[in-house]
Amino acid sequence: VTSEDQATASTARRPGGRSARVREAVLAALVAELAQSGYGGLSLEAVARRAGVNKTTIYRRWRTREALIVDLMLARAEEVVPVPDTGTLRTDLIELARAAVANAGAPEMQAIIRAAMSEIPHEPRAAAAMGDFWRHRMALDTVIVERAIARGELADNVDPQQLIEALLAPLHLRMLIGGEPADEGAIERAVDFVLGAAA
Amino acid sequence: VTSEDQATASTARRPGGRSARVREAVLAALVAELAQSGYGGLSLEAVARRAGVNKTTIYRRWRTREALIVDLMLARAEEVVPVPDTGTLRTDLIELARAAVANAGAPEMQAIIRAAMSEIPHEPRAAAAMGDFWRHRMALDTVIVERAIARGELADNVDPQQLIEALLAPLHLRMLIGGEPADEGAIERAVDFVLGAAA
Numbered sequence: 001v002t003s004e005d006q007a008t009a010s011t012a013r014r015p016g017g018r019s020a021r022v023r024e025a026v027l028a029a030l031v032a033e034l035a036q037s038g039y040g041g042l043s044l045e046a047v048a049r050r051a052g053v054n055k056t057t058i059y060r061r062w063r064t065r066e067a068l069i070v071d072l073m074l075a076r077a078e079e080v081v082p083v084p085d086t087g088t089l090r091t092d093l094i095e096l097a098r099a100a101v102a103n104a105g106a107p108e109m110q111a112i113i114r115a116a117m118s119e120i121p122h123e124p125r126a127a128a129a130m131g132d133f134w135r136h137r138m139a140l141d142t143v144i145v146e147r148a149i150a151r152g153e154l155a156d157n158v159d160p161q162q163l164i165e166a167l168l169a170p171l172h173l174r175m176l177i178g179g180e181p182a183d184e185g186a187i188e189r190a191v192d193f194v195l196g197a198a199a
Numbered sequence: 200v201t202s203e204d205q206a207t208a209s210t211a212r213r214p215g216g217r218s219a220r221v222r223e224a225v226l227a228a229l230v231a232e233l234a235q236s237g238y239g240g241l242s243l244e245a246v247a248r249r250a251g252v253n254k255t256t257i258y259r260r261w262r263t264r265e266a267l268i269v270d271l272m273l274a275r276a277e278e279v280v281p282v283p284d285t286g287t288l289r290t291d292l293i294e295l296a297r298a299a300v301a302n303a304g305a306p307e308m309q310a311i312i313r314a315a316m317s318e319i320p321h322e323p324r325a326a327a328a329m330g331d332f333w334r335h336r337m338a339l340d341t342v343i344v345e346r347a348i349a350r351g352e353l354a355d356n357v358d359p360q361q362l363i364e365a366l367l368a369p370l371h372l373r374m375l376i377g378g379e380p381a382d383e384g385a386i387e388r389a390v391d392f393v394l395g396a397a398a
Contacts, residue, residue, distance in 0.1 A: 107320070110320060111320070114316055114317050114319070114320065115317070117313055117316055117317065117375055117376075118313050118314070118316065118317035120313070120375070120376070121306075121309060121310070121313065127376070127377060130376045130377075131376060131377050134376050158395075159388065159392065162369075162388060162389070162392040163392070165369040165372075165373075166365040166366075166368075166369055166389075166392055166393065166396070167365075169365075169368035169369035169371075169372040169373075170361075170364040170365055170368035170369075172368075172372055173364075173368040173371055173372055174364075174368075176316055176319070176375075177316075177319070177326070177329045177330055177333050178326060178329075178330050189358065189361060190361065190365075193358065193361040193362070193365055193396055194365065194396055195396075196357075196395070196396035196398070
């Protein structure tokens with residue numbers, strides 16, 4: 001039973017199921033290929049073969065390996081890191097940071113992030129792909145801050161991206177350096193620090 | 200004329216000169232070897248050969264490639280990123296951030312940082328080395344915040360490391376993602392954000 005067969009079977013059960021299953025199989029294959037061949041040696045044919053999907057499916061949908069990587073990172077981040085809307089900035093930020101740490105700290109995401117980072121100086125498309133991902137996520141996450149400004153929780157001269165980056169970048173960098181996701185205490189201290197900017 | 204010869208010649212002129220020249224030659228050789236062989240293939244013998252120094256000099260002084268990398272990163276950071284003491288927190292932070300960006304953004308430091316990051320999941324010693332570097336630099340940089348607290352510029356409940364990380368991590372992460380050092384405007388916005396958070 002290939003992933004494509006499983007995907008086809010699932011289509012009968014729920015709309016969009018095949019597409020989601022293909023994406024999931026391709027993400028798993030991408031991670032395995034990155035681990036085996038590195039970013040430089042990554043081929044879409046090999047990803048297709050390992051995912052058990054037709055290579056034309058991959059080419060039609062993603063075209064380049066950078067587009068594939070960005071799309072899969074975004075798809076996964078959207079699923080694992082929904083944009084919280086609890087009604088309170090502090091709770092929103094804690095939920096966001098917790099989910100972002102869980103997502104970026106997962107071994108398969110660490111593999112993608114580290115592979116892309118090691119290639120960025122030699123591969124302008126890798127830099128563009130990571131930049132695309134970061135900009136897309138920032139556009140989602142800054143909504144949290146904009147809502148807090150609209151509710152009057154924050155002054156309207158606070159730069160939403162500055163706040164989100166001051167919160168998430170130290171957590172991401174510590175993971176990249178130490179190889180360990182931040183714990184709950186570190187997440188709350190980071191949130192309370194950036195909330196000082198709101199006061 | 201080898202680096203060792205040059206180093207010996209310089210000893211006559213100023214104390215510590217030989218040691219500094221060996222370190223400089225070894226840093227240059229380390230960067231070139233990292234670029235050629237990657238972190239995994241790095242050998243101290245090859246670094247010694249390329250630096251034109253005796254390999255026992257390297258083994259006696261550094262012993263492991265991780266110790267070599269940390270020591271050279273720290274030596275370079277101390278030289279390029281002195282801890283500012285201008286009497287004002289904002290000016291200190293701007294000078295610190297500007298120097299940190301110049302240091303970490305230099306191609307040879309980017310090569311070391313990216314090589315170490317790509318190895319961290321497979322190489323516990325690479326993780327320990329980067330962690331050592333970050334802790335050493337934090338211990339230096341947090342003095343800036345402690346002095347501001349002592350002067351009464353900041354409340355004494357501000358966590359110095361939280362402030363320094365909220366300032367430097369976004370600048371470092373943007374460099375790692377985008378491959379470009381932050382400009383002066385980005386540095387000043389980052390400083391003013393953390394000052395608002397700490398106020």
